Amino acid sequence: MAAVLDQPASKPRQALGRKQWIGLAVLLVVACVLPFVLGNYRVFQLTLALAYAIAILGLNMLTGYNGQISLGHGAFFAIGAYAAAILMDKAGWPYWATIPVAGLVCFVAGFLFGLPALRLEGLYLALATFALGVAMPQILKYKAFEHWTGGAMGVVIVKPDAPEGVPLSQDQWLYFFTLFWVVVLFVAGWNLLRGRVGRALVAIRDQPTAAKAMGINTALYKSTTFGVSALYTGIAGALSAIAVQFASPDSFAIFLSITLLVGVVVGGLASISGAFYGALFIQFIPNIADQISKAAPWALYGVFLIGLMYLMPTGVAGLVRLLRHRWDTRRRSH
Structure with missing residues (x-):
């Protein structure tokens, strides 16, 4: 199904065929069965992996499709997490109502940050976003915000129960709640990236001068893409905070931003399905490395990462597309 989600953005959007719909339905059924086994x-x-998939898709919109490198998306993850935590802890909001608010707050923050960033490109933009990621934990610890953010202690929230009458545990319910947002945001992302907007983003990435000559408002597209990317990441942060029941400045150090970028590259640049592969990698590979070696787990993590990049230079989604193309070619030849 990776080939379904990852048709080249330069091509017009095509309707899904019967086999594709069946494949997507099977994947959704499997996803719904997993929490019961x-x-x-x-x-x-898995709930955290789904939240990471949303954040990676948002970052991929910015970096993979639009060519803007961000090393500070952990900051928007933190803003979304704290927006949900503060609304639940201080204002008594229900957890489900905090998700769109977290997304809206991060959209505004991302859009505003994207405006001055229009003057920056390549490594200069990467350094600017890196500075944002480095500064965010210190901002959250600032004494003027301590009443809201809890300072270095963070904010503790209560994990929500399933609605009355729904026979699910807390973890199962949050999994399905997160899965709902994954479906909504990935469908929205697919429609956005496979149409005119997606082609404009790729044109700006590949040929910015030609894109301007064709009448594309590159400034508007780039700043709006920054906002939409931050919206996705903020929603992911809110979902993660609700699942973890905690939001702390030290949870959103610069390593989180680097980890999200690793997920984008591992999954595959300019790939929608790659967000899932990247999320599974950053969620489970560190645990596997820790189980193999307690002494040097991050050394093993680095070995895994280098090996994967050597074997799959275009990411997991790129390898899946290549294998599917070879399979289709061999089948036609027979």
Whole structure:
């Protein structure tokens, strides 16, 4: 199904065929069955992986499709997480109502940050976003905001129960709640990236001068893409905070931003389905490395990452597309 989600953005959007719809339905059924066959901890890990997939898709819109490199998206993840945590803890909002607000706040923050960033490109933009990612934990610890953010102690929130009458545990319910947002945001992202907007983003990435000559408002597209990317990442942060029941400045250090970028590259640049592959990598590979070696888990993580990049230079989604193309070619030849 990766080939379905990852048709080249330069081509017009095509309607899904019967086989594609069946494949997507099977994947959704499998996703719905998993929480009933796995333990609560594994379900919790999958919930975080789904949240990471949303954030990686948002970052891929910016970096993979539009060519703007961000090393500070952990900051928007933090803003979304704290927006949800503060609304739940200080204002008594229901958890489900905080998600769109977190997305809206991050859209505004991303759009505003994207305006001055229009003057920056390449490594200069990467350094500017890196500075944002480095500064965010310190901003959250600032004494003037301590009443809201809890300072270095962070904000503790209560994990929500399933609605009355729904026979699901807390972890199972949050998994399905997160899965709902994954479906909504990935469908929206597919429609956005496979149409005129997606082609404009790729044109700006590949040939910015030609895109301007064709009448594309590059400034508007780039700043809006920054906002939409931040919206996705903020929603992911809110979902993650609700699942973890905690939001702390140290949870959103610069390493989180680097991890999200790793997820984009591992999954595949300019790939929608690659967000899932990247999310599974950044969620589970560190745990696997830790189980193999308690002494040097991050050394093993680096080995995994280098090996994967060597074997799959275009990411997992790129390898899947290549294998599918070879399979289709061989089938036609027979």
